[in-house]
Amino acid sequence: MELRIEHLNKTYGNGVKAINDCNLTIPRGMFGLLGPNGAGKSSLMRTIATLQEADSGSITLGDIDVLKDKDAVRRILGYLPQEFGVYPKVSAENMLDHVASLKGINQRAERKELVAALLHRVNLYDKRKSNLGTFSGGMKQRFGIAQALLGNPQLIIVDEPTAGLDPTERNRFHNLLSEIGENTIVILSTHIVEDVTNLCNDMAIICLGQVIAKGHPAELVREVNGSIWSKSIHKAELPAHLEAHRVISTQLKGGKTEIHVFSESQPDASFHAVNADLEDVYFTRIGERMELELV
Template identity: 65%
Template sequence: MQLVIENLSKTYNNGVRALDNVSLTIPTGMYGLLGQNGAGKSTLMRTLATLQDADSGTAMLGDLDVLNQKEAVRRTLGYLPQEFGVYPRVSASELLDHFALLKGVINGRERAQLVEALLNRVNLYDHRKKAVSSYSGGMKQRFGIAQALIGDPQLIIVDEPTAGLDPGERNRFYNLLSEIGENVVVILSTHIVQDVMELCNNMAIIHQGRVLYGGTPTAAVAGLTGQIWAKSISKSELPTYQQIHTLISSKLVAGKPLIHILSDVDPGDGFTAAQPDLEDVFFSQLRVRS
């Protein structure tokens, strides 16, 4: 099973072109969609989740036409949006039972077995009687994955799932997503580079509605070998280096900016060769294409 997207475009009524001829081939497994806030990631996710229409283009999940066979797609789709609301006093078991009923699991015994199995899978069974509204951020996201798994979906979409999670909750969520992604198409939309590096075998970088890169994180990083140079400078020097170099990132280390620049040759001036990482790939793509 794979998802093939070709020339997908979407322009909102205010004139914002959120998707600009997006073409991607997304295989089974974890696929990272990396981009800044406002890059078009959520528009693409909502379109694939059949929540809004595209202006043009196609999206095929196997033999299913995602844009025109919405009911059939919904039966094989699991979706965890960036934010989802819950009833304030409803327990996890009750709410998951309700979602299962909405997904067409009519038989009560079958539904009870499914709810128990899903809560065990996301390690929430011991908390099944608590209101979901009382859960921590990580527990809510694991509950969100549980509801997304109802119906054995072939496509699972998760939109910014680890934003706001502490490191322990993030690691538990990583492990759960990795397990799920072994057999189905899982699209992970995020602006957090670490999420993609740790979870995904394939990825795309999207910016201003356009795909800047599509491929593996490993190949993307390898493509910058010998081109990333680092130097620690004073804050007052930063504007000068921005003018004379292709500066792709700056972060404070011990109170001083550590800058990374993009150059095919040794720039001298105290710069040292740096081992590129996916963050360098991300920022270099944005810098070069802007």
């Protein structure tokens, strides 16, 4: 089974074109959707999850027409939105049992067994009697994955799942997503480049509602390798370098500003070549798209 998106468009009432002729084919496994805030990631995820209508285009999940047969999609969909609310005074066990009943799992004994298995899987079984309001951010995200896994979904969408998590919870969440992605289509929508680097074998970069790059992370890195140059400068020198070179990123290190520049050849002798990474790909592609927008 694969998810196929063709010529998808969505413009909101205020004139913002959130999805602009989007085309993607997403196979089974972990798929990273990378883009800055406001790029259209959440709009695309909400459309796939049948939470909003598209203006035009098509989405198919295997033989299912996602835009027309929403009930069929919802039966095999797990969704963890960016803003995942919980009832603070309800225990994890009771809340998951309630969601399971809403998903059509009517036998009480079956629900009890399933809820226990899922809480074990996300390492929350020992906290099953605790109210959700006492959970940390990472625990709430793991509970969110547990509810998304109810009903054995074939497509799971997680929108900005690691934002705000501490390193320990983030690693735990990464491991859980990797395990789920072995047999399921999992779309990881994020602006955190490292999450996609660590988790995904296939990915796309979206900007201003358009897919501007797609492929295996390593392949996308190879496309820019040999064209990324670095130099440490004083902050006051930055405007001149922005004027003279195609600066794709800046980072403060040890009191000085390290700049990365995209250039087919060495800009001058003061620059040294660096091995490109996915962050360089990301900033290069986003910069190209934004430059086109200004033309």
